[in-house]
Amino acid sequence: MKKLMLAVLASSALFGSVAVQAADIELKLAHTWPKGFPLFGTSVDEYAELVKELSDGRIEVKVDSRNKHKSAFGIFDFVKSGQYDIGQSASYYYGGKDPDTLFFTTMPFGMTSAEQTAWFYEGGGLDLANEVYGKHGIEVMPAGNTGMQMGGWFRKEINSVDDLKGLKMRIPGFGGKVMAGVGAIPTNIPAGELFQALERGTIDALEWVGPSLDLRMGFHKVAPFYYSGWHEPSTELMYFFNQEKMQSLPEWAQSILRNAAKLTAHNMTTETFHASAENWSQISQQFPDVQIKQFPASVIAALRESNEKLITAESERSEIAARIVASQKAYLEKARAWTVIGDKLYLDSVSE
Amino acid sequence: MKKLMLAVLASSALFGSVAVQAADIELKLAHTWPKGFPLFGTSVDEYAELVKELSDGRIEVKVDSRNKHKSAFGIFDFVKSGQYDIGQSASYYYGGKDPDTLFFTTMPFGMTSAEQTAWFYEGGGLDLANEVYGKHGIEVMPAGNTGMQMGGWFRKEINSVDDLKGLKMRIPGFGGKVMAGVGAIPTNIPAGELFQALERGTIDALEWVGPSLDLRMGFHKVAPFYYSGWHEPSTELMYFFNQEKMQSLPEWAQSILRNAAKLTAHNMTTETFHASAENWSQISQQFPDVQIKQFPASVIAALRESNEKLITAESERSEIAARIVASQKAYLEKARAWTVIGDKLYLDSVSE
Numbered sequence: 159m160k161k162l163m164l165a166v167l168a169s170s171a172l173f174g175s176v177a178v179q180a181a182d183i184e185l186k187l188a189h190t191w192p193k194g195f196p197l198f199g200t201s202v203d204e205y206a207e208l209v210k211e212l213s214d215g216r217i218e219v220k221v222d223s224r225n226k227h228k229s230a231f232g233i234f235d236f237v238k239s240g241q242y243d244i245g246q247s248a249s250y251y252y253g254g255k256d257p258d259t260l261f262f263t264t265m266p267f268g269m270t271s272a273e274q275t276a277w278f279y280e281g282g283g284l285d286l287a288n289e290v291y292g293k294h295g296i297e298v299m300p301a302g303n304t305g306m307q308m309g310g311w312f313r314k315e316i317n318s319v320d321d322l323k324g325l326k327m328r329i330p331g332f333g334g335k336v337m338a339g340v341g342a343i344p345t346n347i348p349a350g351e352l353f354q355a356l357e358r359g360t361i362d363a364l365e366w367v368g369p370s371l372d373l374r375m376g377f378h379k380v381a382p383f384y385y386s387g388w389h390e391p392s393t394e395l396m397y398f399f400n401q402e403k404m405q406s407l408p409e410w411a412q413s414i415l416r417n418a419a420k421l422t423a424h425n426m427t428t429e430t431f432h433a434s435a436e437n438w439s440q441i442s443q444q445f446p447d448v449q450i451k452q453f454p455a456s457v458i459a460a461l462r463e464s465n466e467k468l469i470t471a472e473s474e475r476s477e478i479a480a481r482i483v484a485s486q487k488a489y490l491e492k493a494r495a496w497t498v499i500g501d502k503l504y505l506d507s508v509s510e
Numbered sequence: 511m512k513k514l515m516l517a518v519l520a521s522s523a524l525f526g527s528v529a530v531q532a533a534d535i536e537l538k539l540a541h542t543w544p545k546g547f548p549l550f551g552t553s554v555d556e557y558a559e560l561v562k563e564l565s566d567g568r569i570e571v572k573v574d575s576r577n578k579h580k581s582a583f584g585i586f587d588f589v590k591s592g593q594y595d596i597g598q599s600a601s602y603y604y605g606g607k608d609p610d611t612l613f614f615t616t617m618p619f620g621m622t623s624a625e626q627t628a629w630f631y632e633g634g635g636l637d638l639a640n641e642v643y644g645k646h647g648i649e650v651m652p653a654g655n656t657g658m659q660m661g662g663w664f665r666k667e668i669n670s671v672d673d674l675k676g677l678k679m680r681i682p683g684f685g686g687k688v689m690a691g692v693g694a695i696p697t698n699i700p701a702g703e704l705f706q707a708l709e710r711g712t713i714d715a716l717e718w719v720g721p722s723l724d725l726r727m728g729f730h731k732v733a734p735f736y737y738s739g740w741h742e743p744s745t746e747l748m749y750f751f752n753q754e755k756m757q758s759l760p761e762w763a764q765s766i767l768r769n770a771a772k773l774t775a776h777n778m779t780t781e782t783f784h785a786s787a788e789n790w791s792q793i794s795q796q797f798p799d800v801q802i803k804q805f806p807a808s809v810i811a812a813l814r815e816s817n818e819k820l821i822t823a824e825s826e827r828s829e830i831a832a833r834i835v836a837s838q839k840a841y842l843e844k845a846r847a848w849t850v851i852g853d854k855l856y857l858d859s860v861s862e
Binding site: 208211212213214215267270271272273275276279280281305306308368369384386387388391408409410413414417418420421424425428429431432434435436438439442450452453455458462489492493495496497498499500501502503504505506507508509 | 560563564565566567619622623624625627628631632633657658660720721736738739740743760761762765766769770772773776777780781783784786787788790791794802804805807810814841844845847848849850851852853854855856857858859860861
């Protein structure tokens, strides 16, 4: 009987109960955003809450925003080194650590949110991501999608490729390189200075996210042309897990951490879709002068050509880069054919 | 010490551990589909597996397909009566039990999958569904989406509303009523007899789901015109929970049952998107004579008019029906504006 009781005590200590006050497993998480940042940051707080609930309090995730850890783009190193057990950020911020991380956020003229989600989970995308991150002792999972990012706020209309030549635009990353390829001058400016830069004409245009996060920035008050998207058609954030730490946990805990991440990602995607719908409704009603614009076909063609050159160069960089580019291209082709005969033809048929 | 040990024993019995062989909570689930039916049925098996994993074996969900319980459309009654604790089916099968259940699957000319998911979780849709089902002691949650359902397989092209008059088409439910409103003759035929009916001309057309589930039916071999969708733009399945049973469970168990349902729904949606992409690729490559068609604008206009009449009649039926129709209409308007400036303009700009 004593032996049994000890076994019960041991298993109770290991697996917890309402009677146990402290969590059995405590994990530290660092994310890129300011504390309480809408959608990107708040979804991480929801993740910690969900993990706690699903585990009946046995797993506690302590969330540090960049206000605490002071290093917005240090997430990759934090998790690689084990300083933090979990991270949440965007993969394409870490091209300096490993250029193959570039492919796992979104690509210009790439997949939509539904298409890319299917590529990650059903088309081999997540396996490729984990092949890249595994070299650094990190396991990754999608963390939520902004949906289509808009092409940006422009002070003047763009009627030809010539109108892009010399255009000063805040557009960082790969999209900026594509823009540079057609003669624009991509710049990066801290978020807090963007509104003034656009208002004063220091820059001619900028892209931020989409209605979900653009509304609070106020760009619609100083640049009336809102262009449809091309450079980030489905920006996916990423959870990072320290592999060694993850694998040291019992299976039920691993399952909760991964499945809660997967669900939180879907929740953020839905919440962001909703915020975009609500915020675009506000902008379009309160600022009727704002005009939705599409780049002319000649501009799209020039941007696609510039993009193709860059992607080809990327795919020649390494064996794995070539495989990732080929996988994305093949999946996009199949998935897009379905998107077109499914959602697109429906939307065409009901649009006036 | 004895008291503490008893408390530990009690909490261990309640909250389980690896040492406990049998699950602490056993639940029975019934679904509408044949055992192992792709996507609709297999996702329920995945749900049971996920619940077991997340709960570290403390919750076991036993899944009965219709092969076992013999009543495909008895799920509502099974869960209402408590004969089963959980069910999975489609809400619109239960209009005979409560006409207000009609609205929670998909509506002709209604929201796309992304739009409707946001309506359920962020736009008040799920609260309305639970207001309807709560009267029957049932709690509901979305269970996975087929995405756009195709308009169906037709033996002949449809060039005008006149071509629909007298057309015999397998199209059950609300979509069938809309079709009847323009002069078609909707029929229902058991799944196993559909291929022959279409091949022999007993019917002129039929709708099933989309490439994800149409491929195995073989309709593309006998009816070459595949029309784009309108009648079920985002068919969502539904989980049913017996309210009294759910509320009798500890909070962590309720959280696991609900969140696993939510995640399983997203997983099924992604798996179905992937299957549609793969299967459409197969059909279009192996059967190059299959043609994708859109109904002419005049046909779409007539179908919309027929639909509007029916929806107006529905909304006048009860106070809650009026609120549901108003909620869907308002959300569709906001969400669609975002879909159009986001995904649609992007797809337009990259389509040749």
